Amino acid sequence: MxxxxxxxxxxxxxxxxxxxxxxxxxxxxxxxxxxxxxxxxxxxxxxxxxxxxxxxxxxxxxxxxxxxxxxxxxxxxxxxxxxxLPPPIPTRDNVAALTTQPGQSLTALTGELHELRRSADVADVLEQILDEHDGAVGDLEEFVDTAAAWCERLDTPSGRELGQHLRTIAHHVALLGDRLVDAQLDLSVMPDVTPKDAPPLADVPLPKRHEIPSVTHTARARAAVASSPKRPADLAAAPEEAPRSTTAPPSPRRTR
Missing domain, CATH: 3.30.70 (Alpha-Beta Plaits)
Known part of the structure; x- marks a missing residue:
């Protein structure tokens, strides 16, 4: 240098x-x-x-x-x-090593939210967390799966039990990713812009975890039919939201 x-x-x-x-x-x-x-x-x-x-x-x-x-x-x-630059993740023999890249800090992405005014911009930030190769959600799922494999490698009853528990957590992380994809898609079609007289985001109190309201079907439907730069207004929306499967799809991390 x-x-x-x-x-x-x-x-x-x-x-x-x-x-x-x-x-x-x-x-x-x-x-x-x-x-x-x-x-x-x-x-x-x-x-x-x-x-x-x-x-x-x-x-x-x-x-x-x-x-x-x-x-x-x-x-x-x-x-x-x-x-x-982090080192490559070890893999089995004859399997190509997974090349790692420095991901965006969640703290930095949270800071970006404080400067954004449009829903579509928030969706773009959220998309970075969900990126198949460098997103934090996929990285977390892979980390928990690897921790589960570490426990199973102990070859003890407690190790196998904890490994299974961690596999279940990894499954929930995958489900979390699916829910965040839903939210990201909803944000991408919302035409809403933050009012100029809105208080700074730092001044808005965060609700307690057990008081976070669920998104209603009406809110999803309104977002789905709204126009946005990414979704022209003349596209017809589905009359009813299709029921979501409760089975988690296979993680994209498995196919890298």
């Missing part, structure tokens, strides 16, 4: 040793902060390294925390964006 200036600290990725940090000089403060965040100096390589086996997410959070501390001290920091 060639930089137009020399930063006080630079974070990068070593092909075999993981995340590394290099410093501009031997100032004690640089060494102190890096050691505080579990980096250790390698005299042979003249760089700081995290302990072997540090999980990817832990490494990313560590770099972010150290960077904030350096910047709060008025120091300049550079970081290789490849630090954000």
């Amino acid at each position: 060639i930089l137009p200036y020399k930063p006080d600290v630079a974070f990068g990725v070593h092909p075999e040793l993981g995340v590394a940090a290099a410093v501009a000089d031997d100032r004690p403060h640089l060494d102190e902060v890096l050691r505080k965040h579990h980096f250790r100096y390698s005299q042979d390589l003249d760089v700081y390294l995290l302990p072997e086996g540090t999980p990817h997410n832990t490494a990313v959070r560590t770099v972010a925390a150290a960077t904030r501390e350096f910047q709060d001290s008025g120091l300049s920091v550079a970081a290789d964006p490849r630090i954000m």
Whole structure:
């Protein structure tokens, strides 16, 4: 990585040793902060390294925390964006590895909602969560399924029982994805725009979980017949909503 200036600290990725940090000089403060965040100096390589086996997410959070501390001290920091790329998910022999990509943070997407005015824009954000390859819902289902397989691998009665429980949770996550798809489709055809005098979203109190009202059939029907940029007004809507199957369809994650 060639930089137009020399930063006080630079974070990068070593092909075999993981995340590394290099410093501009031997100032004690640089060494102190890096050691505080579990980096250790390698005299042979003249760089700081995290302990072997540090999980990817832990490494990313560590770099972010150290960077904030350096910047709060008025120091300049550079970081290789490849630090954000997670390693591929292990697979069985003769099965192509699943290449992972850095997904959008749910926190960042929630922040985006505060700036949006149109229903269709909210639908676009929700679609990112539901993306077949990089969406948070599919990632969560795959994570729970993998946790279930880990428990089953213990080959004990309690492990098999917990594995089955986690498989059930993964099934519920898939059902949650189906419900969110319904909501995303409803939002995409709603012509509603937030009034200019509406209070900021942060000022609207969130209902308690057990008080969240269900979406009525009338509301769904009204959204279905409404026109939007994505659905011309002259398209005829179905006179009645078709009953939804209670059986969860197979997850798209199974076919990647």
